[in-house]
Amino acid sequence: MDITARSGLLEAFSRVLGQSGVVRDAADLDRYTAEPRGRYHERPLAVLRPASTQEVAAIVLLCREHGVAIVPQGGNTGLVGGQSIDRPEHEVILSLERMRSIREVDADGASLIAEAGCTLATAQAAAESVGLLFPMSLASEGTATIGGNIATNAGGHLTVRYGNMRRQVLGLEVVLADGRVLDGLTSLRKDNSGYDLNQLFIGSEGTLGIITAASLNLVSMPRQSMTAFIGVHDLPATLTLLRLLRNHLGETVSALELMPRLALDFVLDYLPDAHDPLVRAYPWYLLLQCDTAVAGDWLQDACVQALERAADEGVAADAVVAGDDTRANSLWRLREAISPAQKTGGVSLKHDISVPVATIPEFVAETCAALERQVPGIRPCVFGHIGDGNLHFNLSQPEDMAADAFRALEGDCNRIVFDAVVRHRGSIAAEHGIGRLRAGELARRGDAVRLDLMRRLKRALDPDDLLNPGKVLAPGESG
Secondary structure (H helix, E strand, O other), rough: OHHHHHHHHHHHHHHOOHHEEEOOOOOHHHHHHHHOOOOOOOOOOEOOOOOOOOHHHHHHHHHHHHOOOEEOOOOOOOOOOOOOOOOOOEEEEEEEOOOEEEEEOOOOOEEEEEEEEEEEHHHHHHHHOOOOOOOOOOOOOOOOOOHHHHEEEEOOOOHHOOOOOOHHEEEEEEEEOOEEEEEEEOOOOOOOOOOOOOOHHHHOOOOOOOOEEEEEEEEEEEOEEEEEEEEEEEHHHHHHHHHHHHHHHHHHHEEEEEHHHHHHHHHHHHHHOOOOOOOOOOOEEEEEEEEEOOOOOOOHHHHHHHHHHHOOOOOOOOOOOOOOOOHHHHHHHHHOOOHHHHHOOOOOOOOEEEOOHHHHHHHHHHHHHHHHHHHOOOEEEEEEEHHEEEEEEEEEEEOOOOOOHHHOOOHHHHHHHHHHHHHHOOOOOOOOOOOOOOHHHHHHHHHHEEEHHHHHHHHHHHOOOOOOOOOOOOOOOOO
16 A cells, blocks of 8 residues: 555544544554554554444445455454454454443343453443343453453353353444444344344454454352362363262352462462462462352352262362462462463463363373473473363473473474374363464364365355454465
8 A cells, every 4th residue: 555545544534533543653553553462563554442333334345445454453462363364454453442332231131231441340340330241251351352352252260150252242242344233232032034144254263354342141149158179180180070069069160279389379479478278389270169049058058068078088188268369369360370370380381272181181281291391391380170071271381491492393393282182182272262372273283175165164254354364264264
Protein backbone atom coordinates (compact mmCIF):
# COMPACT_ATOMS: atom_id res chain seq x y z
CA MET A 1 0.00 0.00 0.00
CA ASP A 2 1.51 3.36 -1.01
CA ILE A 3 1.65 6.37 1.29
CA THR A 4 -1.34 8.10 -0.27
CA ALA A 5 -3.58 5.04 -0.01
CA ARG A 6 -2.45 4.39 3.54
CA SER A 7 -3.14 7.97 4.58
CA GLY A 8 -6.60 7.83 3.02
CA LEU A 9 -7.41 4.59 4.79
CA LEU A 10 -6.30 5.93 8.17
CA GLU A 11 -8.48 8.99 7.64
CA ALA A 12 -11.41 6.72 6.82
CA PHE A 13 -10.80 4.76 10.03
CA SER A 14 -10.83 8.02 12.00
CA ARG A 15 -14.10 9.10 10.42
CA VAL A 16 -15.72 5.87 11.61
CA LEU A 17 -14.11 5.61 15.05
CA GLY A 18 -13.06 9.15 15.93
CA GLN A 19 -9.48 10.11 16.72
CA SER A 20 -9.47 8.21 20.03
CA GLY A 21 -10.49 5.04 18.22
CA VAL A 22 -7.33 4.90 16.07
CA VAL A 23 -3.96 4.27 17.74
CA ARG A 24 -0.82 4.97 15.72
CA ASP A 25 1.76 6.36 18.14
CA ALA A 26 4.61 3.90 18.64
CA ALA A 27 4.60 4.21 22.43
CA ASP A 28 0.85 3.61 22.61
CA LEU A 29 1.10 0.56 20.35
CA ASP A 30 3.35 -1.33 22.75
CA ARG A 31 0.59 -2.57 25.03
CA TYR A 32 -1.18 -4.16 22.05
CA THR A 33 1.92 -5.71 20.48
CA ALA A 34 3.77 -6.95 23.59
CA GLU A 35 2.21 -10.39 24.11
CA PRO A 36 2.81 -12.35 27.35
CA ARG A 37 5.58 -14.68 26.19
CA GLY A 38 7.52 -12.12 24.20
CA ARG A 39 7.73 -14.10 20.97
CA TYR A 40 6.02 -11.62 18.64
CA HIS A 41 6.64 -7.87 18.45
CA GLU A 42 5.48 -6.69 15.01
CA ARG A 43 3.58 -3.42 14.85
CA PRO A 44 0.38 -3.07 12.83
CA LEU A 45 -0.70 -0.36 10.44
CA ALA A 46 -2.89 0.82 13.31
CA VAL A 47 -4.82 -0.38 16.33
CA LEU A 48 -8.54 0.21 15.85
CA ARG A 49 -10.82 0.53 18.89
CA PRO A 50 -14.49 0.33 17.89
CA ALA A 51 -17.13 1.05 20.49
CA SER A 52 -20.07 -0.76 18.86
CA THR A 53 -20.94 -3.70 16.63
CA GLN A 54 -21.87 -1.25 13.88
CA GLU A 55 -18.40 0.30 14.03
CA VAL A 56 -16.81 -3.17 13.82
CA ALA A 57 -18.88 -3.91 10.70
CA ALA A 58 -17.88 -0.59 9.12
CA ILE A 59 -14.19 -1.29 9.78
CA VAL A 60 -14.48 -4.76 8.26
CA LEU A 61 -15.95 -3.26 5.08
CA LEU A 62 -13.15 -0.69 4.85
CA CYS A 63 -10.46 -3.32 5.38
CA ARG A 64 -12.08 -5.61 2.81
CA GLU A 65 -12.15 -2.79 0.25
CA HIS A 66 -8.45 -2.04 0.76
CA GLY A 67 -7.21 -5.62 1.22
CA VAL A 68 -6.02 -5.02 4.80
CA ALA A 69 -6.15 -7.98 7.17
CA ILE A 70 -7.72 -7.77 10.64
CA VAL A 71 -6.36 -9.32 13.82
CA PRO A 72 -9.05 -9.27 16.54
CA GLN A 73 -7.72 -8.75 20.06
CA GLY A 74 -9.32 -8.98 23.49
CA GLY A 75 -7.21 -8.66 26.64
CA ASN A 76 -3.94 -9.60 24.88
CA THR A 77 -3.46 -12.51 27.29
CA GLY A 78 -3.17 -15.22 24.63
CA LEU A 79 -0.15 -17.50 24.87
CA VAL A 80 0.20 -18.74 21.27
CA GLY A 81 0.29 -15.49 19.30
CA GLY A 82 -3.29 -15.57 18.10
CA GLN A 83 -3.66 -11.87 18.90
CA SER A 84 -0.43 -10.79 17.17
CA ILE A 85 0.13 -9.55 13.64
CA ASP A 86 2.36 -11.20 11.08
CA ARG A 87 2.77 -8.56 8.34
CA PRO A 88 3.59 -5.05 9.56
CA GLU A 89 1.81 -2.28 7.67
CA HIS A 90 -0.52 -4.80 6.00
CA GLU A 91 -2.61 -5.71 9.05
CA VAL A 92 -4.55 -3.86 11.72
CA ILE A 93 -5.27 -4.97 15.25
CA LEU A 94 -8.95 -4.60 16.07
CA SER A 95 -9.10 -4.20 19.84
CA LEU A 96 -12.50 -4.82 21.42
CA GLU A 97 -11.50 -3.17 24.70
CA ARG A 98 -14.09 -0.37 24.35
CA MET A 99 -16.93 -2.88 23.92
CA ARG A 100 -17.09 -3.93 27.55
CA SER A 101 -20.71 -3.49 28.58
CA ILE A 102 -22.99 -6.01 30.26
CA ARG A 103 -26.07 -5.55 28.09
CA GLU A 104 -28.44 -7.68 30.12
CA VAL A 105 -28.61 -9.92 33.18
CA ASP A 106 -31.57 -12.30 33.32
CA ALA A 107 -31.90 -13.88 36.76
CA ASP A 108 -35.01 -15.86 35.83
CA GLY A 109 -33.40 -17.26 32.69
CA ALA A 110 -30.00 -17.68 34.41
CA SER A 111 -28.12 -15.90 31.63
CA LEU A 112 -26.40 -12.65 30.79
CA ILE A 113 -25.34 -10.85 27.63
CA ALA A 114 -21.81 -9.43 27.65
CA GLU A 115 -19.91 -7.55 24.98
CA ALA A 116 -16.70 -9.12 23.75
CA GLY A 117 -14.37 -6.68 25.50
CA CYS A 118 -15.91 -7.34 28.91
CA THR A 119 -13.43 -9.04 31.21
CA LEU A 120 -14.16 -12.42 32.69
CA ALA A 121 -14.06 -10.86 36.16
CA THR A 122 -16.70 -8.30 35.15
CA ALA A 123 -18.99 -11.07 33.87
CA GLN A 124 -18.48 -12.97 37.13
CA ALA A 125 -19.42 -9.86 39.12
CA ALA A 126 -22.54 -9.29 37.00
CA ALA A 127 -23.67 -12.85 37.66
CA GLU A 128 -22.97 -12.51 41.37
CA SER A 129 -25.09 -9.33 41.52
CA VAL A 130 -28.19 -11.48 40.97
CA GLY A 131 -27.03 -14.35 43.16
CA LEU A 132 -25.71 -16.55 40.34
CA LEU A 133 -22.31 -17.81 39.18
CA PHE A 134 -20.62 -17.60 35.79
CA PRO A 135 -18.73 -20.92 35.96
CA MET A 136 -15.45 -20.01 34.32
CA SER A 137 -12.27 -19.27 36.27
CA LEU A 138 -8.79 -18.42 34.96
CA ALA A 139 -5.69 -16.98 36.56
CA SER A 140 -5.93 -14.09 34.06
CA GLU A 141 -9.64 -13.40 34.64
CA GLY A 142 -9.00 -9.76 35.54
CA THR A 143 -7.71 -9.02 32.02
CA ALA A 144 -8.86 -11.91 29.80
CA THR A 145 -12.02 -10.97 27.90
CA ILE A 146 -15.23 -12.80 27.07
CA GLY A 147 -14.57 -12.51 23.34
CA GLY A 148 -11.08 -13.94 23.70
CA ASN A 149 -12.29 -16.73 25.98
CA ILE A 150 -14.89 -17.73 23.38
CA ALA A 151 -12.53 -17.37 20.42
CA THR A 152 -10.07 -19.75 22.09
CA ASN A 153 -12.68 -21.96 23.77
CA ALA A 154 -10.94 -21.33 27.08
CA GLY A 155 -10.83 -23.95 29.81
CA GLY A 156 -9.58 -23.21 33.30
CA HIS A 157 -9.94 -24.61 36.80
CA LEU A 158 -13.64 -25.46 36.74
CA THR A 159 -13.72 -27.45 33.49
CA VAL A 160 -13.89 -30.79 35.27
CA ARG A 161 -17.37 -29.86 36.52
CA TYR A 162 -18.79 -27.22 34.18
CA GLY A 163 -16.93 -27.83 30.93
CA ASN A 164 -14.99 -25.30 28.88
CA MET A 165 -16.23 -22.05 27.35
CA ARG A 166 -18.17 -23.80 24.61
CA ARG A 167 -20.60 -25.13 27.20
CA GLN A 168 -21.20 -21.67 28.65
CA VAL A 169 -22.26 -20.00 25.38
CA LEU A 170 -25.97 -19.78 24.57
CA GLY A 171 -25.70 -17.38 21.64
CA LEU A 172 -23.34 -15.07 19.76
CA GLU A 173 -23.29 -11.83 17.84
CA VAL A 174 -20.62 -12.03 15.13
CA VAL A 175 -19.43 -9.65 12.42
CA LEU A 176 -18.63 -11.67 9.30
CA ALA A 177 -15.85 -11.08 6.79
CA ASP A 178 -18.29 -9.41 4.37
CA GLY A 179 -19.46 -6.92 7.01
CA ARG A 180 -22.79 -8.56 7.75
CA VAL A 181 -23.79 -9.16 11.38
CA LEU A 182 -24.93 -12.61 12.50
CA ASP A 183 -27.41 -11.95 15.33
CA GLY A 184 -27.58 -15.14 17.37
CA LEU A 185 -27.87 -13.50 20.80
CA THR A 186 -30.45 -15.89 22.13
CA SER A 187 -30.74 -17.23 25.66
CA LEU A 188 -32.79 -20.23 24.53
CA ARG A 189 -31.75 -23.59 25.95
CA LYS A 190 -33.52 -25.47 23.16
CA ASP A 191 -33.37 -24.41 19.52
CA ASN A 192 -33.11 -27.01 16.78
CA SER A 193 -34.12 -24.70 13.94
CA GLY A 194 -31.19 -25.50 11.69
CA TYR A 195 -27.44 -25.72 12.07
CA ASP A 196 -25.94 -24.40 15.31
CA LEU A 197 -23.83 -21.71 13.67
CA ASN A 198 -22.59 -20.35 17.00
CA GLN A 199 -20.43 -23.42 17.42
CA LEU A 200 -18.44 -22.57 14.28
CA PHE A 201 -17.04 -19.44 15.88
CA ILE A 202 -16.23 -20.84 19.32
CA GLY A 203 -12.56 -21.82 19.27
CA SER A 204 -12.01 -20.39 15.77
CA GLU A 205 -9.59 -17.72 17.11
CA GLY A 206 -11.12 -14.91 15.09
CA THR A 207 -10.44 -16.58 11.75
CA LEU A 208 -14.09 -17.02 10.72
CA GLY A 209 -15.74 -13.95 12.22
CA ILE A 210 -15.33 -11.28 14.89
CA ILE A 211 -17.32 -12.01 18.05
CA THR A 212 -18.82 -8.79 19.42
CA ALA A 213 -21.18 -10.08 22.13
CA ALA A 214 -22.33 -13.31 23.74
CA SER A 215 -25.25 -14.71 25.69
CA LEU A 216 -23.80 -16.77 28.53
CA ASN A 217 -25.10 -19.49 30.81
CA LEU A 218 -25.19 -18.94 34.57
CA VAL A 219 -25.54 -21.48 37.38
CA SER A 220 -26.52 -21.43 41.04
CA MET A 221 -24.10 -19.76 43.43
CA PRO A 222 -22.32 -22.20 45.78
CA ARG A 223 -23.54 -22.05 49.38
CA GLN A 224 -20.91 -24.43 50.69
CA SER A 225 -17.29 -24.73 49.53
CA MET A 226 -14.27 -26.75 50.59
CA THR A 227 -10.64 -26.64 49.47
CA ALA A 228 -7.96 -29.23 50.27
CA PHE A 229 -4.29 -29.71 49.41
CA ILE A 230 -3.28 -33.36 49.09
CA GLY A 231 0.12 -35.03 48.83
CA VAL A 232 0.44 -38.24 46.79
CA HIS A 233 3.33 -40.60 46.15
CA ASP A 234 2.94 -41.15 42.39
CA LEU A 235 0.81 -40.36 39.35
CA PRO A 236 -1.17 -43.63 39.30
CA ALA A 237 -2.31 -42.75 42.83
CA THR A 238 -3.71 -39.43 41.56
CA LEU A 239 -6.06 -41.28 39.20
CA THR A 240 -7.16 -43.66 41.93
CA LEU A 241 -7.82 -40.65 44.14
CA LEU A 242 -9.77 -38.96 41.33
CA ARG A 243 -12.07 -41.98 41.06
CA LEU A 244 -12.52 -42.16 44.84
CA LEU A 245 -13.40 -38.48 45.10
CA ARG A 246 -15.92 -38.71 42.28
CA ASN A 247 -17.51 -41.77 43.83
CA HIS A 248 -17.81 -40.18 47.26
CA LEU A 249 -18.39 -36.52 46.42
CA GLY A 250 -20.07 -36.72 43.02
CA GLU A 251 -20.84 -33.49 41.20
CA THR A 252 -19.50 -31.34 44.06
CA VAL A 253 -15.97 -31.85 42.69
CA SER A 254 -15.48 -28.51 40.89
CA ALA A 255 -11.69 -28.40 40.46
CA LEU A 256 -8.84 -30.87 40.75
CA GLU A 257 -5.42 -29.46 39.95
CA LEU A 258 -2.17 -31.42 39.61
CA MET A 259 1.16 -29.99 40.79
CA PRO A 260 4.62 -31.60 40.91
CA ARG A 261 7.07 -30.92 43.70
CA LEU A 262 9.26 -28.93 41.29
CA ALA A 263 6.40 -26.49 40.66
CA LEU A 264 5.82 -26.01 44.40
CA ASP A 265 9.55 -25.38 44.93
CA PHE A 266 9.49 -22.73 42.19
CA VAL A 267 6.46 -21.07 43.81
CA LEU A 268 7.96 -21.07 47.29
CA ASP A 269 11.06 -19.35 45.88
CA TYR A 270 8.90 -16.90 43.92
CA LEU A 271 6.52 -15.98 46.76
CA PRO A 272 8.60 -15.17 49.85
CA ASP A 273 5.54 -15.14 52.12
CA ALA A 274 4.21 -18.51 50.92
CA HIS A 275 4.56 -21.69 52.96
CA ASP A 276 4.57 -25.40 52.20
CA PRO A 277 1.08 -26.59 53.19
CA LEU A 278 2.26 -30.05 54.31
CA VAL A 279 4.96 -31.11 56.76
CA ARG A 280 6.66 -33.51 54.35
CA ALA A 281 7.51 -33.13 50.66
CA TYR A 282 5.76 -35.40 48.14
CA PRO A 283 6.42 -36.00 44.43
CA TRP A 284 2.91 -34.87 43.44
CA TYR A 285 0.08 -32.79 44.86
CA LEU A 286 -3.60 -32.33 44.10
CA LEU A 287 -5.55 -29.17 44.86
CA LEU A 288 -9.22 -30.06 45.35
CA GLN A 289 -12.19 -27.71 45.39
CA CYS A 290 -15.72 -28.90 46.10
CA ASP A 291 -18.85 -26.74 45.94
CA THR A 292 -22.58 -27.16 46.26
CA ALA A 293 -25.54 -24.82 45.96
CA VAL A 294 -27.36 -26.85 48.61
CA ALA A 295 -27.47 -25.07 51.96
CA GLY A 296 -26.08 -26.71 55.07
CA ASP A 297 -22.79 -27.54 56.74
CA TRP A 298 -22.26 -31.11 55.56
CA LEU A 299 -19.86 -30.66 52.63
CA GLN A 300 -16.64 -30.27 54.59
CA ASP A 301 -17.43 -33.34 56.70
CA ALA A 302 -18.13 -35.33 53.54
CA CYS A 303 -14.82 -34.23 52.02
CA VAL A 304 -12.88 -35.06 55.18
CA GLN A 305 -14.45 -38.51 55.24
CA ALA A 306 -13.48 -39.07 51.60
CA LEU A 307 -9.89 -37.99 52.30
CA GLU A 308 -9.71 -40.24 55.36
CA ARG A 309 -10.87 -43.12 53.19
CA ALA A 310 -8.17 -42.24 50.65
CA ALA A 311 -5.54 -42.22 53.41
CA ASP A 312 -6.73 -45.57 54.74
CA GLU A 313 -6.42 -47.06 51.26
CA GLY A 314 -2.90 -45.63 50.86
CA VAL A 315 -3.95 -43.33 48.00
CA ALA A 316 -3.52 -39.99 49.79
CA ALA A 317 -0.27 -39.64 51.73
CA ASP A 318 -1.28 -36.46 53.57
CA ALA A 319 -3.77 -33.62 53.25
CA VAL A 320 -4.76 -30.30 54.73
CA VAL A 321 -8.29 -28.90 54.54
CA ALA A 322 -8.75 -25.13 54.41
CA GLY A 323 -10.78 -24.00 57.38
CA ASP A 324 -11.85 -20.66 55.89
CA ASP A 325 -11.75 -18.58 52.71
CA THR A 326 -8.43 -16.98 53.64
CA ARG A 327 -6.74 -20.36 53.89
CA ALA A 328 -8.46 -21.58 50.72
CA ASN A 329 -7.22 -18.52 48.83
CA SER A 330 -3.68 -19.11 50.06
CA LEU A 331 -3.79 -22.66 48.69
CA TRP A 332 -5.12 -21.46 45.33
CA ARG A 333 -2.44 -18.79 45.27
CA LEU A 334 0.18 -21.56 45.14
CA ARG A 335 -1.46 -23.05 42.06
CA GLU A 336 -1.99 -19.76 40.25
CA ALA A 337 1.61 -18.65 40.81
CA ILE A 338 3.12 -21.61 39.00
CA SER A 339 3.30 -19.97 35.57
CA PRO A 340 5.20 -16.82 36.64
CA ALA A 341 7.22 -18.77 39.21
CA GLN A 342 8.77 -20.97 36.54
CA LYS A 343 11.01 -18.03 35.67
CA THR A 344 12.98 -18.81 38.83
CA GLY A 345 14.11 -22.01 37.09
CA GLY A 346 15.35 -20.24 33.97
CA VAL A 347 14.01 -20.86 30.47
CA SER A 348 10.74 -22.79 30.31
CA LEU A 349 9.54 -24.48 27.12
CA LYS A 350 5.77 -24.68 27.31
CA HIS A 351 3.27 -27.18 25.91
CA ASP A 352 -0.48 -26.98 26.47
CA ILE A 353 -1.62 -30.52 25.71
CA SER A 354 -4.33 -33.00 26.61
CA VAL A 355 -4.46 -36.78 26.66
CA PRO A 356 -7.10 -39.26 27.83
CA VAL A 357 -7.14 -39.12 31.63
CA ALA A 358 -6.48 -42.86 32.01
CA THR A 359 -3.22 -42.56 30.02
CA ILE A 360 -1.69 -39.69 32.03
CA PRO A 361 0.73 -41.75 34.17
CA GLU A 362 2.03 -43.72 31.18
CA PHE A 363 2.22 -40.62 29.00
CA VAL A 364 4.16 -38.58 31.57
CA ALA A 365 6.60 -41.40 32.37
CA GLU A 366 7.25 -42.22 28.71
CA THR A 367 7.67 -38.60 27.64
CA CYS A 368 9.89 -37.59 30.55
CA ALA A 369 12.16 -40.56 29.90
CA ALA A 370 12.51 -39.62 26.23
CA LEU A 371 13.25 -36.01 27.13
CA GLU A 372 15.90 -37.05 29.65
CA ARG A 373 17.62 -39.12 26.98
CA GLN A 374 17.61 -36.14 24.62
CA VAL A 375 18.48 -33.46 27.20
CA PRO A 376 20.14 -34.93 30.30
CA GLY A 377 19.14 -33.01 33.42
CA ILE A 378 16.00 -31.49 31.91
CA ARG A 379 13.40 -30.64 34.56
CA PRO A 380 9.81 -31.34 33.50
CA CYS A 381 7.29 -29.16 35.33
CA VAL A 382 4.03 -30.93 34.51
CA PHE A 383 0.93 -29.41 36.08
CA GLY A 384 -2.64 -28.63 35.18
CA HIS A 385 -6.20 -29.85 35.15
CA ILE A 386 -5.91 -33.57 35.73
CA GLY A 387 -9.65 -34.11 35.92
CA ASP A 388 -10.08 -33.25 32.23
CA GLY A 389 -6.70 -34.50 30.95
CA ASN A 390 -5.24 -31.04 30.26
CA LEU A 391 -1.56 -30.85 31.23
CA HIS A 392 0.79 -27.91 30.94
CA PHE A 393 3.80 -29.99 30.01
CA ASN A 394 6.47 -27.38 30.63
CA LEU A 395 10.19 -28.02 30.57
CA SER A 396 12.70 -26.08 32.67
CA GLN A 397 16.30 -25.88 31.59
CA PRO A 398 18.90 -28.17 33.21
CA GLU A 399 20.64 -26.42 36.05
CA ASP A 400 24.04 -26.84 34.38
CA MET A 401 22.95 -25.69 30.89
CA ALA A 402 23.03 -22.14 29.52
CA ALA A 403 19.71 -20.55 28.60
CA ASP A 404 20.56 -20.07 24.91
CA ALA A 405 21.74 -23.65 24.59
CA PHE A 406 18.44 -24.88 26.02
CA ARG A 407 16.38 -22.61 23.77
CA ALA A 408 18.19 -24.09 20.78
CA LEU A 409 16.75 -27.50 21.73
CA GLU A 410 13.12 -26.34 21.66
CA GLY A 411 12.41 -28.03 18.33
CA ASP A 412 13.71 -31.39 19.58
CA CYS A 413 11.72 -31.09 22.81
CA ASN A 414 8.55 -30.13 20.94
CA ARG A 415 8.93 -33.15 18.67
CA ILE A 416 9.27 -35.54 21.60
CA VAL A 417 6.29 -34.11 23.47
CA PHE A 418 3.97 -33.84 20.46
CA ASP A 419 4.94 -37.26 19.10
CA ALA A 420 3.92 -38.74 22.45
CA VAL A 421 0.68 -36.76 22.47
CA VAL A 422 -0.26 -38.11 19.05
CA ARG A 423 0.59 -41.69 20.06
CA HIS A 424 -1.78 -41.36 23.01
CA ARG A 425 -4.54 -39.85 20.83
CA GLY A 426 -4.31 -36.49 22.56
CA SER A 427 -4.30 -32.89 21.42
CA ILE A 428 -1.35 -30.54 20.91
CA ALA A 429 -3.59 -27.60 21.91
CA ALA A 430 -5.85 -28.19 24.90
CA GLU A 431 -7.03 -24.75 26.06
CA HIS A 432 -4.63 -22.09 24.77
CA GLY A 433 -5.47 -22.54 21.09
CA ILE A 434 -3.29 -22.93 18.00
CA GLY A 435 -2.56 -19.30 17.13
CA ARG A 436 0.63 -18.64 15.20
CA LEU A 437 2.82 -20.75 17.46
CA ARG A 438 1.26 -24.16 16.74
CA ALA A 439 -0.18 -23.63 13.24
CA GLY A 440 2.73 -25.46 11.62
CA GLU A 441 2.42 -28.36 14.04
CA LEU A 442 -1.30 -28.66 13.28
CA ALA A 443 -0.60 -28.68 9.54
CA ARG A 444 1.94 -31.48 9.97
CA ARG A 445 0.07 -33.58 12.52
CA GLY A 446 -3.61 -32.87 11.96
CA ASP A 447 -6.04 -35.36 10.43
CA ALA A 448 -6.17 -34.78 6.67
CA VAL A 449 -9.96 -34.88 6.41
CA ARG A 450 -10.41 -32.55 9.37
CA LEU A 451 -7.90 -30.07 7.97
CA ASP A 452 -9.61 -30.15 4.58
CA LEU A 453 -12.98 -29.34 6.15
CA MET A 454 -11.39 -26.52 8.13
CA ARG A 455 -9.90 -25.03 4.94
CA ARG A 456 -13.29 -25.26 3.21
CA LEU A 457 -15.00 -23.47 6.08
CA LYS A 458 -12.37 -20.74 6.04
CA ARG A 459 -12.76 -20.22 2.28
CA ALA A 460 -16.56 -20.15 2.57
CA LEU A 461 -16.70 -17.58 5.37
CA ASP A 462 -13.53 -15.58 4.62
CA PRO A 463 -12.56 -16.13 0.96
CA ASP A 464 -10.07 -13.24 0.97
CA ASP A 465 -8.31 -14.46 4.13
CA LEU A 466 -8.73 -11.13 5.87
CA LEU A 467 -9.62 -12.38 9.34
CA ASN A 468 -6.60 -13.28 11.45
CA PRO A 469 -4.57 -14.82 8.62
CA GLY A 470 -1.91 -17.36 9.54
CA LYS A 471 -3.67 -18.39 12.74
CA VAL A 472 -5.00 -21.95 13.24
CA LEU A 473 -4.38 -22.71 9.56
CA ALA A 474 -0.73 -22.09 8.66
CA PRO A 475 0.07 -19.43 6.05
CA GLY A 476 -0.97 -20.74 2.66
CA GLU A 477 -3.17 -23.41 4.20
CA SER A 478 -6.43 -21.42 4.02
CA GLY A 479 -6.33 -20.67 0.32
